[in-house]
Amino acid sequence: MxxxxxxxxxxxxxxxxxxxxxxxxxxxxxxxxxxxxxxxxxxxxxxxxxxxxxxxxxxxxxxxxxxxxxxxxxxxxxxxxxxxxxxxxxxxxxxxxxxxxxxxxxxxxxxxxxxxxxxxxxxxxxxxxxxxxxxxxxxxxxxxxxxxxxxxxxxxxxxxxxxxxxxxxxxxxxxxxxxxxxxxxxxxxxxxxxxxxxxxxxxxxxxxxxxxxxxxxxxxxxxxxxxxxxxxxxxxxxxxxxxxxxxxxxxxxxxxxxxxxxxxxxxxxxxxxxxxxxxxxxPVHKASASVVFDRFPVAVDAVRAIAQSGLHPANCRLLDPGEAALSGVAGGGRSVLVLGVESAHHPVDDRLAELVALARDHGGTLVGESPGSGGSAVGAWRSAFLRMPYVRDGLARMSVISETFETACTWDRFPELYEAVRRDVGAVVRAATGAEALINCRFTHVYPDGPAPYFTVIAPGRRGSEAAQWDEIKAAAMRILGEHRATVTHHHAVGRDHRPGYDRQxxxxxxxxxxxxxxxxxxxxxxxxxxxxxxxx
Amino acid sequence: MxxxxxxxxxxxxxxxxxxxxxxxxxxxxxxxxxxxxxxxxxxxxxxxxxxxxxxxxxxxxxxxxxxxxxxxxxxxxxxxxxxxxxxxxxxxxxxxxxxxxxxxxxxxxxxxxxxxxxxxxxxxxxxxxxxxxxxxxxxxxxxxxxxxxxxxxxxxxxxxxxxxxxxxxxxxxxxxxxxxxxxxxxxxxxxxxxxxxxxxxxxxxxxxxxxxxxxxxxxxxxxxxxxxxxxxxxxxxxxxxxxxxxxxxxxxxxxxxxxxxxxxxxxxxxxxxxxxxxxxxxPVHKASASVVFDRFPVAVDAVRAIAQSGLHPANCRLLDPGEAALSGVAGGGRSVLVLGVESAHHPVDDRLAELVALARDHGGTLVGESPGSGGSAVGAWRSAFLRMPYVRDGLARMSVISETFETACTWDRFPELYEAVRRDVGAVVRAATGAEALINCRFTHVYPDGPAPYFTVIAPGRRGSEAAQWDEIKAAAMRILGEHRATVTHHHAVGRDHRPGYDRQxxxxxxxxxxxxxxxxxxxxxxxxxxxxxxxx
The missing domain is CATH 3.30.465.10 (Uridine Diphospho-n-acetylenolpyruvylglucosamine Reductase; domain 3)
Structure with a gap:
């Protein structure tokens, strides 16, 4: 062989x-x-x-x-x-x-x-x-x-x-x-x-x-x-x-x-x-759907129900209102859940229908459904996803702080963590840069016992001090994660930059x-x- | 909380x-x-x-x-x-x-x-x-x-x-x-x-x-x-x-x-x-089915297809002809596959139907299906399963060697491993006890890349030498597992008895x-x- x-x-x-x-x-x-x-x-x-x-x-x-x-x-x-x-x-x-x-x-x-x-x-x-x-x-x-x-x-x-x-x-x-x-x-x-x-x-x-x-x-x-x-x-x-x-x-x-x-x-x-x-x-069978929610906490509950359902969707990415707006997939303060199912062996439409039904039962509204892995919301998001690192580099050349940090925590701790990150990281950005930061969140992975939230921070930096400014923000982020018993990293590793958080964890x-x-x-x-x-x- | x-x-x-x-x-x-x-x-x-x-x-x-x-x-x-x-x-x-x-x-x-x-x-x-x-x-x-x-x-x-x-x-x-x-x-x-x-x-x-x-x-x-x-x-x-x-x-x-x-x-x-x-x-939704196969290798292929299907049955136990006969669930050299699906959240009948269809596509015949976790074959097997250790003790008091060993290996290696265990462990039992052993196999767990076979050995022992006789058999079993790149244990741990095999592995x-x-x-x-x-x- x-x-x-x-x-x-x-x-x-x-x-x-x-x-x-x-x-x-x-x-x-x-x-x-x-x-x-x-x-x-x-x-x-x-x-x-x-x-x-x-x-x-x-x-x-x-x-x-x-x-x-x-x-x-x-x-x-x-x-x-x-x-x-x-x-x-x-x-x-x-x-x-x-x-x-x-x-x-x-x-x-x-x-x-x-x-x-x-x-x-x-x-x-x-x-x-x-x-x-x-x-x-x-x-x-x-x-x-x-x-x-x-x-x-x-x-x-x-x-x-x-x-x-x-x-x-x-x-x-x-x-x-x-x-x-x-x-x-x-x-x-x-x-x-x-x-x-x-x-x-x-x-x-x-x-x-x-x-x-x-x-x-x-x-x-x-x-x-x-x-x-x-x-x-x-x-x-x-x-x-x-x-x-x-x-x-x-x-x-x-x-x-x-x-x-x-x-x-x-x-x-x-x-x-x-x-x-x-x-x-x-995989030869694929299906995906987008569901919107008027309130983010309701969307989080829906995702928890899906994560605990045993239906195991291949894709289950929740974008908070800011991330949905930035990606151009939804506006008006709405959150978007992108669901995807795939199989090499059996049709997946029924599975997707079960997932969508769960999302609807939890207050969601179906806005797009596709027998393939496409769909306009899915497509828009995926295209932005792959282009993101080049965009980040472009912003870096403009001294715009554009960076992410990611974590995982149990469901009971997520609501407070989300609020704390937006409030306290926002305050640190304000102090460091004098500007308001865009702080968005999406779930990249979800588990029966908790989500893996991924935060994006965008703010104008001071030319020549970009790295130092980010380091201040990052230190605050690590402190907040630790206080909320969230891991210093879900999938970006510890390296050298995460050592302070990891040493405590x-x-x-x-x-x-x-x-x-x-x-x-x-x-x-x-x-x-x-x-x-x-x-x- | x-x-x-x-x-x-x-x-x-x-x-x-x-x-x-x-x-x-x-x-x-x-x-x-x-x-x-x-x-x-x-x-x-x-x-x-x-x-x-x-x-x-x-x-x-x-x-x-x-x-x-x-x-x-x-x-x-x-x-x-x-x-x-x-x-x-x-x-x-x-x-x-x-x-x-x-x-x-x-x-x-x-x-x-x-x-x-x-x-x-x-x-x-x-x-x-x-x-x-x-x-x-x-x-x-x-x-x-x-x-x-x-x-x-x-x-x-x-x-x-x-x-x-x-x-x-x-x-x-x-x-x-x-x-x-x-x-x-x-x-x-x-x-x-x-x-x-x-x-x-x-x-x-x-x-x-x-x-x-x-x-x-x-x-x-x-x-x-x-x-x-x-x-x-x-x-x-x-x-x-x-x-x-x-x-x-x-x-x-x-x-x-x-x-x-x-x-x-x-x-x-x-x-x-x-x-x-x-x-x-x-779980509130449960369903199970029994499927028989005329030839064990065909049943093994069916189980592999199921393990690779992404359907994730809760139960997927394959009994080889000897084990099926000993458990009283099938005779005539047939193998029995017991499938079970369960969920707390959604009906599972469709899932079971997909599994049974896969088993039939691979040469199986449905012999029992039950909306609960019962079914006569399932019930008979489960009852024997729970009583087994007491039966083993009863046999031990009669100096009958009655013991198991279990392992896991990749699918490509299983057929030869199965034959080698039956042939070579059989020969060691014959040499050690002068009698023919009953050597049966079932799969307790299965993975996309291989099964976890569980072997049972029953043979009359010599009073006073039961442990020594088993030790000879066990040493041979560990050697055979190692030769076929199968683990010395899938779920019974290493302890002290598995040290020779583990030290090599x-x-x-x-x-x-x-x-x-x-x-x-x-x-x-x-x-x-x-x-x-x-x-x-």
Missing amino acids: ADRTSPSRRAGAAPSRSWWGWGDAARALPDAECVALAALVPGAASTALPVPSIASLELPPVRVSAPGALAHLFSSDPADRAAHTYGKAFRDVVRALSGDLAAAPDLVAFPREERDVVDLLDWAAGAGVAVIPYGAGSSVVGGVEYRAGDHKGVLSMDLSGLDRVLETDRTGRSARIQAGALGPVLEAQLRPHGLTLRHFPQSFEFSTLGGWLATRAGGHYATLHTHIDDLTAALRVVTPAGVSESLRLPGSGAGPSPDRLFLGSEGTLGIITEAWMRLQDR RPEPFADVLRAAKRTLDPAGILNPGVLFDAAG | ADRTSPSRRAGAAPSRSWWGWGDAARALPDAECVALAALVPGAASTALPVPSIASLELPPVRVSAPGALAHLFSSDPADRAAHTYGKAFRDVVRALSGDLAAAPDLVAFPREERDVVDLLDWAAGAGVAVIPYGAGSSVVGGVEYRAGDHKGVLSMDLSGLDRVLETDRTGRSARIQAGALGPVLEAQLRPHGLTLRHFPQSFEFSTLGGWLATRAGGHYATLHTHIDDLTAALRVVTPAGVSESLRLPGSGAGPSPDRLFLGSEGTLGIITEAWMRLQDR RPEPFADVLRAAKRTLDPAGILNPGVLFDAAG
């Missing part, structure tokens, strides 16, 4: 990728569009920050040199170093635009097979060089940015060369996939088998399987199999202490799950090189175990230092 | 519980029934082994004494010590019947609140006394039996006094429950709230929430939420290094899951005292992490030594 396809490899960062912002450089908004967008934000700047040329960047000197035997894997090209300095958070983009690249890695390595990963780790451990595992750099939490100070050098290990589907099992609907495969790259290899992973985070085009696994990414399904964790059957992880490979199983009760130790470990314990993933048949004995695990697997302390926890507690 | 009910507490083992065998002593089979049962097994003994009286048992001397301040929590009563010596595997029952109680704990403690657990661990760590966490002692893998040799004494910590539902959240359908609650005890406290955990392992009446969590027990649902893991929102764990309490969340991506470290840790890292559990509304770097976690949380090495892994690697 082995299927060996080998898409073309890149020797360095793909030329079309933006070094400072999201995705494809060619899809960045032109200056005129940036200006037009910012005109919608009262108090915003009227000129776009220029994008520095690579040649103009002052990168720190390279402190270490690639070992001869592995030299062919390394790059110290300024373009590679610049592109591997930051993730893609708002604060990353504005720092890149400002030309601040003091955190640039000394070297970037492009392993082509697992053996290279082993060799690179061996060299780095011996040389005292920190290693930052890098999938496609879509982290929005400082997950790929070196901030510790005591290593001899920093190596960004770009895993995008490990991008093959190595084996497929049609009977068990699974595949063994290399961790560096981008979303479209792995889907293209699965398509001939009639299979799909159906993990579609907003970053889908520019993030990798390994990144999803290391950060417990949230994906396509709004209910049931919400995290990549649920789709994972086995992991192969290269650690400085050896390779850890779990047995591929449909289920097991043999000791604590070894995979669950590495899922969410964010590169601190080892580098995931392969995974056996559970796949889906390609995690059980301290568990942090001690993570530190012990690190001493065991990464005794030289080279792997992604400062992410998740400090090696010395 | 706090609800504080306090069922009566036991100061010692409940008088009706069997000290040597399963469950309620009054429900043990009378001698005549044991003899009649054994007559169905060619080559079996014709007289029942007597049950030794507690007074006749030669228990080892007590080596440690209870500390004065905690003396009220302790018992050194022979009945308590005998009842806490073994779990409830076949090999435990026959050893108890033989009067071999050399492994009896010195003392049994009955903490009444979490503070007592903390104090008992503090004392034990200082005194060098091993602590065996004990829920209701239903382990079938040596999970509650001390076998290490280097502690100053052994304490069995019986947690059945911590049996309250402390808090319920109707809105989020959840409850905070003490870990010592037996299945019926916690369900009785949830019922007034209209809620149910719906975790019904075969051991339901005589096992506890904490035991389920510590061993990753499998439960009621044949698909989707198969393990107790899936129903767990947060854990509170007392470790010798401090209390670990996770935040109750519907979902999170903040670092590796702390709960997943303790789920399946089998008492080696800490003692689970409370958990926030995800509950269900009590687990990734070694992960075992090193478990040892590091133990040094961190249990530096004196007192918690359930020898279970899962050895503290020194």
Whole structure:
């Protein structure tokens, strides 16, 4: 059943990728569009920050040199170093635009097979060089940015060369996939088998399987199999202490799950090189509907009823009035619930009808229904969803703070959390920027015991202080989440930016175990230092 | 929302519980029934082994004494010590019947609140006394039996006094429950709230929430939420290094899951005292059906199609021809698939019809359908299921080897595994006993990527050598499972009996992490030594 396809490899960062912002450089908004967008934000700047040329960047000197035997894997090209300095958070983009690249890695390595990963780790451990595992750099939490100070050098290990589907099992609907495969790259290899992973985070085009696994990414399904964790059957992880490979199983009760130790470990314990993933048949039956509600709290109750119904819709995204208006799908203070059902096996119209009936019973009004996955409201929202990171970059060039944070909490705590975020984050924005923020909310995923709310904050920033202003807002947001017993992140990982909230949230004995695990697997302390926890507690 | 009910507490083992065998002593089979049962097994003994009286048992001397301040929590009563010596595997029952109680704990403690657990661990760590966490002692893998040799004494910590539902959240359908609650005890406290955990392992009446969590027990649902893991929102764990309490969340991506470290840790890292559990509304719509197949491989394909359909039946148990005949639900070499659907929210007849249609499309014949959860085949099977442990004890008294082992594997590996078990375990039984074994199989749980097969072995044993004979068979079974890349256990835990298979199955770097976690949380090495892994690697 082995299927060996080998898409073309890149020797360095793909030329079309933006070094400072999201995705494809060619899809960045032109200056005129940036200006037009910012005109919608009262108090915003009227000129776009220029994008520095690579040649103009002052990168720190390279402190270490690639070992001869592995030299062919390394790059110290300024373009590679610049592109591997930051993730893609708002604060990353504005720092890149400002030309601040003091955190640039000394070297970037492009392993082509697992053996290279082993060799690179061996060299780095011996040389005292920190290693930052890098999938496609879509982290929005400082997950790929070196901030510790005591290593001899920093190596960004770009895993995008490990991008093959190595084996497929049609009977068990699974595949063994290399961790560096981008979303479209792995889907293209699965398509001939009639299979799909159906993990579609907003970053889908520019993030990798390994990144999803290391950060417990949230994906396509709004209910049931919400995290990549649920789709994972086995992991192969290269650690400085050896390779850890779990047995591929449909289920097991043999000791604590070894995979669950590495899922969410964010590169601190080892580098995931392969995974056996559970796949889906390609859906042929789809149906979706949009339901509006006059009052947001009523809509929240409707979504709770749906989340507890056992009907498991694939899509169940609730937009609050501000988000609905911003997306152009509803106005007048109404909230919109987008429901979607899909199946490869049986018609789904009855299922959708049950969901819509539940929404109506809870005060909703059906405004659109479609036998496909389309529908005008759905289509409008999805298009905005995929374009969002480019829009965010355009706003960043106008010094408009445009950022998100997301969480999950139990149903009983959500109403107060929602009010507190809008009130208290609003106040912090006012104090930091002197302007009123747009603060919107949508549910990306929902569970029987609570929702995963995703907040968007838009406000005019002060040129030159954009990152510092956001940091103030973010600190307040983390504090509010903690006070309402909401997680510091539902699916964006902890990285470095979420450390204050995570340090308060995690059980301290568990942090001690993570530190012990690190001493065991990464005794030289080279792997992604400062992410998740400090090696010395 | 706090609800504080306090069922009566036991100061010692409940008088009706069997000290040597399963469950309620009054429900043990009378001698005549044991003899009649054994007559169905060619080559079996014709007289029942007597049950030794507690007074006749030669228990080892007590080596440690209870500390004065905690003396009220302790018992050194022979009945308590005998009842806490073994779990409830076949090999435990026959050893108890033989009067071999050399492994009896010195003392049994009955903490009444979490503070007592903390104090008992503090004392034990200082005194060098091993602590065996004990829920209701239903382990079938040596999970509650001390076998290490280097502690100053052994304490069995019986947690059945911590049996309250402390808090319920109707809105989020959840409850905070003490870990010592037996299945019926916690369900009785949830019922007034209209809620149910719906975790019904075969051991339901005589096992506890904490035991389920510590061993990753499998439960009621044949698909989707198969393990107790899936129903767990947060854990509170007392470790010798401090209390670990996770935040109750519907979902999170903040670092590796702390709960997943303790789920399946089998008492080696800490003692689970409370958990926030995800509950269900009590189902009001139920429907079930039985489908027969002429050929087992065809039935397996049908079950795979159902497991991959996204229809998520609550019940989906496939009995192979031998199991169907033994349960009295079908003969003539036919296999039986029992399907069940349930919901608190919507009628389920259509869902059942879709499942039955799938089974028919794959060669099945509908033989019974019921709007409730009954139906004669279903009823017959369920009744046999609940009575099984008592029957097993009756057979054990006739020196008939009657034991099970269970596993999970991917679909592509199942056909060969099934044949290998029947052929090779059959050969080992023949060599060990000189008789033909009855080797049956059923699927207890199924997944899109594979089934969880459960094998039953029945053969006449040699009086006095029953445990040794089973150990030979079990060693062969573990070897066969490993050769076919099937897990050493899907839901019975590793304990001490599964160590040989588990040691081969687990990734070694992960075992090193478990040892590091133990040094961190249990530096004196007192918690359930020898279970899962050895503290020194």
